[in-house]
Amino acid sequence: MKNITITMDDAAAEWVRVEAARRATSVSRLVGEWLAERMRQEDAYAQAMRDALAFESWGRAEPPLPRAAQYER
Template identity: 65%
Template structure:
């Protein structure tokens, strides 16, 4: 483990001391746990974003969107099978 010095506003330090006491831990451990959670959250977000950007649609497409007319063409719905 590494020791670091953190500079913060007095009001933030007061909150951190009270929050650490409420959780029955030290301010140092509280900050370390908060940063570790932030790191896990950011890593999960980055992974999900990468997977979403790599997503390939199922089926074939010529890359063009259908026209409004084609989407709303109700005559296809009226044809019997």
């Protein structure tokens, strides 16, 4: 575990202190959990994007018929 120092305005500091107390945890642990969750979300989003971009269509491989040929059927 690493210790870091963060700077925030007074209103944000007061809010996070109250939120941490409400959850019966420390500000440090609360902020650490929020950052870890954000990191997991970003990683999941990035993986989903890679999967989506790598997806190959299940459709037909040949190009569609010209419009006139479609109406002849």
